[in-house]
Every structure is written in C-alpha cells, then in structure tokens.
Amino acid sequence: MIKLTNISKIYPPDIKALYQVNLHIKPGEFVSIVGQSGTGKTTLVKLLIGEEKPSSGKIIVGGWDITDIGPTAIPVLRRQIGVVFQDFKLLNKKTLLENAAFALQVCGQSSKKINSIVPQVMKIVGLEDKINRYPQQVSGGEQQRAVIARALVHRPKILLADEPTGNLDSINADEIIEILQKINKFGTTVVLVTHNREIVNKLRRRVITIDNGLIVNDQAVGKYIL
C-alpha cells in the first residue's frame, strides 16, 4: 500500500529530516510511527500527501509513484488518503456536518451523494447527535472525530493520523484510537504518527521508530522504545 525506497529529505543547508528510509506498509495494516519531536515523523506524513517532495528516493502509494507528483495530481492523491491532524483544521464557520461534507463539496460531488455519505460517516465516528454544532461548541475529542469523519468521506484506502491525540486528554485520546481501530477493521490502512507511549503500547500493533531521520526499529508487534 505504501512503499518508500531510500527516501531522504534534506532541507538547506544540510538538515537531514529523513535519511535513506526504506519502509513497506501492507494493505489493511495498522502501523504506529513513533519518535520524539523533530525526528522526521511529520516530514514523512508531508511526503505521503505530496506536501513535500523527497530529495532522493522513491515513494509509491497505492501502486502510484508519487515521487515527482505534479500540482494537478496532488488533489487526486489527497482524495485517496484521509488525513487527521493534531490541530484539527476544522472551519469554525461551518457545522461539524458541513465540515465533513466540505471534503466532498471541494471535489465537486453531487448533493445527493454528499447527503447519503456524510450522515453515515458521522454515525461511524459517533457524532450523529451533534452534526449541527459548530467546532467551538464541542469538545476537542469531538472535533477530532469530525476531522476523522471528514477524512473518511472519500472512503480512503489509507488514513494518516498525525498526532491525532496530541491535543486531547487520555479519555478522548482513547476514544479516538478506538475509532481508528474500528476504521482499520473495515479494511482501511491506518498510519498513526504519535509520540504517545501509552497509546502505542496499548495497541500492540506494528511500530516503526524514527530517530534523527532514520528508522531505528520496526517491530510487527512493537512497543514505544525510545
């Protein structure tokens, strides 16, 4: 599903965010990418959504070589990958339902399709009773669930979650991880980028550890080792 071959990302003058990274994530996997702040985790996410281009190496996502992806192809890529951010990135002037629907609207989907998909997804994330609330009227956990709903409306094959629990308390964080696990059960490949030791250890799934831009550990059923 995701294959990185000898990927390096070097920022001028000579900052190696990632160096010679080789990684293979299979369809349906739930992978946690862990590491301390500034080790290259977010750079990896940016490379996977085409926000950054690698300095060298090759990236394949869903059989598509996105190493030199052009600006017109980036939107197509992003419709196939759901992304969840630490800072939610919700539009405050839209309700939770409208925020989720927004991802389909920007792709020019019909109202009929939007009206049939979005309520279902809101139900999956447990927000069916709060669809008409605005982001500032709900908790951080609920905002993050709305972000997950927005990421799911495209029915992506891959869900990238970059520190999704970073702004949440432990109860809300657990709920978010439960939702991610539920999504993974439906067959979606989930890549969880985090530095939350407790969550990673509780998951008992594949863990890839990055340190100083290098993959230092990759265990099928791993633990947070740093």
Add this chain to the structure above:
Amino acid sequence: MVRNIWLSLVTLMILVLALFSINLLLAVKVLGSSTISAVKNKIDVNLYLKTDAAEDRILALKAKVSQLEAVRQVDYISKQAAAETFREKNKNRPEILQTLIELGKNPLSPSLVIKPKDVNNYNELIASLNKIDDDIIESRDFEDYQTVLVKTNNITQKASQVGLTVSLLFILITVLVVYNTARVAIYTHRREIGIMKLVGASTWFIRAPHLISGIIYAFLGVAIIIVILYPFLGLIQPYLSSFFYGLDFEVNILSYYNNNFFTIFGLEFLAAALVNLLASLIAVGKYSKV
C-alpha cells in the same frame, strides 16, 4: 463575499476610490486637451491685402491659397466686414469710432484668414505662403504667430509629459492599492484555502470563487462609480461652462463621458477585473502551497 461583508465593503470602497481618482484624472486630462486644442484651433494666419485690391483678384488668390496642401480653410474678410468687426469690437469706445468717421473712408485692409490643416506643420504653411507671389499682398509678416505657436506647442508638450507622468504614477499607485486589497481579502481566507487543499480540492476549484469575486468587485466598482460620477460631473459642468464663457469653444465633460461611455467604463472594468484577477491568482497560489 457575503461572509466577510465588512472586508468586501472595504475592498469595494478602495476600488471605487481608485476608480473615482482615475476618472477625476481623466476629466482633468480631457479639460486640458480640449483647452489646448481650442487654443490651437484659434491659431490662424492673416494675409493682409492692399486696400485697393480688386475683388476678383482677391477671390482668385483665395482659391490659390485654398489649394495649398497645408491649408484647411481660407476665409475672406472684405474691407466692409473688417470695418464691421472693428466697429463691433470698439462699440464701447466712441473716441475710436469717431476717428474712423473723421477719416471719411475705410482704412482697413481686406484679408485672407488662413487656418492650417495641422498646426504642427505651421512652417510648411508659411513656406508655401511665402512662395505665392501676388502684388495684391500687402503684408506677410508671420513672426508673431510663429512665436505663439512655439509657445503653445511647448506648453502642450510639457502638459502632456507632466500629465502622462502623473497619470502613470497614479495608475501604478491605484493598481498597487487594489492589488494589495485583493490580496488582504484572500489572506483572510488562507486557512480555508489550506484546508481545501488538504482535503483534495483542485487549484482551480479554490481559485474560481476568488476569481469570480474579483470580477464581481470590478463590476460593482464600475457600477458604483457610474452612479457617483454622473451627478458629480453634472454638478461641476455649470462651473466649467461659466469658466469658459465668452470663449468660442465649449468644454462639455458630461457629453464627453456620454459619447465615450462604453470605452471609458468598459476599459475601467477590464483593468479593475484584470488587477483583481492577477492579485487573486498570485495570492491564492501563495496560500495554497500546502
């Protein structure tokens, strides 16, 4: 536009102010050019003829002069016509009219009033006139006209240069103000633009509303300026008319705008839309690099 009503209003107001300034500058330019062309139109050459010159020879000379390349129009002022004009001009000066009566005869010469085709080719006209050899010509001293013309041309040239510089400077400032206002309007949407990009919106999908807004702003701006400008021009027109009263030409800024309505406002719309579009393209491009 609707969501950011205040920002939209500010953007529109700046566009209207910019267009108003441009139109004010245009009005001043029209006034200046009309005045200068009227002055130029008044420049003519008088060929004074002998007082006893026979009418048929004068008419023959008139026909000859009319055929010259550089001549637009020739008017024959007979002795009687000259005397009548003289009397009319001096009707409030009885001592001068009395002198005319005391002389017992009409001392004024008949003349040919020659208007050049192009005042800039004045020298060509003088050269042609100097070539005509006819003994009924009494005087062909054109020096005064030459001086006036040189001065007029200098003033015209300087006025055009200053006008052009001021216009260009002004247009540049206006373009920058409108451009930056459009950019600020988009800057406020940068978060929304970023999110749109992250969820897979195409660049043109993000740009389209801003481009359409830019065109709507330009259209509304021009519509508002038409509503404001016409009463304004109607207000200043009587002052202009009274300012130029007594001169043989009329400056009607209102009719100028009426006659060139589509050209003026069409170009202003195109220019405003273009600046807005350019600003939108650049700003959206900048804030959508996610």
